[in-house]
Amino acid sequence: GGADIGVYGLGTMGSALAMNLADKGFRVAVSNREADWIADFLTEAEPLAEQMVGEADLAAFVSAIARPRSILFMIPSGAPMDSMIAAITPFLEEGDTLIDGGNADFNDTRRRSQAFEGTGFHFVGMGVSGGEEGARHGPSMMVGGTAHSWTALRPMVEAIAARFQGEPCVDHLGPDGAGHFVKTVHNGIEYADMQMIAEVYGLLRDAGEQEAGAIGALFESWQAGPLSSYLIEVSAAALQTVDAQTGQPIVDVILDQAGQKGTGRWTLIEALKMGQSASTIEAAVGARGWSSEKPLRVAAEPLLPSGTVGTDLPSADDLERALLAGRILGHAQGFRILSAASEEFAWSLDLARISEIWRAGCIIRSSLLDDLAEAFRGDLPMGQLILAPRIIALLETCIPSLRRVVAVGASTGVALPALSAALAWYDSIRRGRGSANMIQAQRDFFGAHGFARVDAEGKHHGDWPALT
Ligand code: 6PG
Numbered sequence: 001g002g003a004d005i006g007v008y009g010l011g012t013m014g015s016a017l018a019m020n021l022a023d024k025g026f027r028v029a030v031s032n033r034e035a036d037w038i039a040d041f042l043t044e045a046e047p048l049a050e051q052m053v054g055e056a057d058l059a060a061f062v063s064a065i066a067r068p069r070s071i072l073f074m075i076p077s078g079a080p081m082d083s084m085i086a087a088i089t090p091f092l093e094e095g096d097t098l099i100d101g102g103n104a105d106f107n108d109t110r111r112r113s114q115a116f117e118g119t120g121f122h123f124v125g126m127g128v129s130g131g132e133e134g135a136r137h138g139p140s141m142m143v144g145g146t147a148h149s150w151t152a153l154r155p156m157v158e159a160i161a162a163r164f165q166g167e168p169c170v171d172h173l174g175p176d177g178a179g180h181f182v183k184t185v186h187n188g189i190e191y192a193d194m195q196m197i198a199e200v201y202g203l204l205r206d207a208g209e210q211e212a213g214a215i216g217a218l219f220e221s222w223q224a225g226p227l228s229s230y231l232i233e234v235s236a237a238a239l240q241t242v243d244a245q246t247g248q249p250i251v252d253v254i255l256d257q258a259g260q261k262g263t264g265r266w267t268l269i270e271a272l273k274m275g276q277s278a279s280t281i282e283a284a285v286g287a288r289g290w291s292s293e294k295p296l297r298v299a300a301e302p303l304l305p306s307g308t309v310g311t312d313l314p315s316a317d318d319l320e321r322a323l324l325a326g327r328i329l330g331h332a333q334g335f336r337i338l339s340a341a342s343e344e345f346a347w348s349l350d351l352a353r354i355s356e357i358w359r360a361g362c363i364i365r366s367s368l369l370d371d372l373a374e375a376f377r378g379d380l381p382m383g384q385l386i387l388a389p390r391i392i393a394l395l396e397t398c399i400p401s402l403r404r405v406v407a408v409g410a411s412t413g414v415a416l417p418a419l420s421a422a423l424a425w426y427d428s429i430r431r432g433r434g435s436a437n438m439i440q441a442q443r444d445f446f447g448a449h450g451f452a453r454v455d456a457e458g459k460h461h462g463d464w465p466a467l468t
Helices: 012-023 036-044 058-063 079-091 106-116 131-137 147-160 178-207 212-222 230-239 263-273 279-291 294-300 316-344 351-357 367-377 389-412 417-429 436-447
Strands: 005-008 028-031 052-054 070-073 097-100 122-129 140-144 170-174
Touching (some): 005 058, 012 028, 012 131, 028 058, 036 052, 070 079, 070 147, 079 106, 106 140, 122 131, 140 178, 140 351, 147 170, 170 178, 178 212, 178 230, 178 279, 178 417, 212 316, 263 279, 279 316, 316 351, 316 367, 316 389, 351 367, 367 389
Parallel strands (some): 005 070, 097 122, 140 170
């Protein structure tokens, strides 16, 4: 076989990646479970199809690829990937690499990588971000796997990746599940960013009674400032899009129930397992959960008293800065999960490098990530992004606005769960003496759990009074 790589799974992402690879001069063998998709794809891929060979039969597909083989799977994650591995392994030879390019649970990726150890075959978990457009013209890619696989894969993924100032947005981030874990946290940050944008929209719509188009225009103006990002650009354009059927802004006819495929939730689950709390991401995942309880919300609206105590709106400037503050804090929480996982799984993740490969191609690309990359390359007290001098300087300009916006949300009765969570986290970590002494007193009072003292070593108990 003469193909440089095999791509199995010709859905949206697989097709786009196969075309991107062919575009960059690589020869691509393609295959798909539904065999009739192959010919359709090759017709659609003209003239790039000259660089491709389609094979419906698994053995023929594998033999069409030059050894050591790199075979990229763009198929649904979970059980389908396990069946695929079982089906294709008999045709593999020493040195071949299977690459899962889907949004897989990194625990599955670790398990699969372990199963491949000592077999002579390799397994790569690769996070691919950027949607269809990214996959076709330049995604950001997060690779986890062996050095052997990276050597084979590197020229191809570097050629097809998005570029930031000429640098490809892809790297080998660590072994086994590292790439998929980083992609999962990317999605967690994506959820938080999306939610905070939705909260600002909601505040302007519900407390400010502004039309979608006007909110869209405001967001568009933010593209010129520190909020400049793909998600703001998308949101601004979406708000200014009109529904062809009704002539109304399309967001006004979209049902307020958000879907989710699991990556945001996985970010939280893994964070909690490591004793972390990614509260802004949790607020975002939780908000999607509450959004799906539409019947309850509709029933509750006339029943539950609002108790609102204000009507004032924050200024556009405050909204912009509050969103910036929330985004900084959301990203900081995401990077803390990465650093905890790096320690837990001995991955030696390079957080600076991760922030760099997120500067282009992926969904969370933004000018903020450029700032974060700079911050990671500079002085990082206690290894904490939030303590980097340039981040502190940024927070100084936007924390007052975050306080004003969260206060307006609270007084006007508009839920701002992610922005509020970001602020609460900020206020928690910037206080040397917190209030957990009170938790410890309660635990010892009712359960004799013991507490540490500020003025002595060891475990102590209170001389609590008996309750009558
Ligand atoms: C990306 C996106 C992409 C996608 C996910 C998460 O980086 O290109 O994160 O992977 O949007 O499917 O989306 P859900 O909102 O459906 O969980």
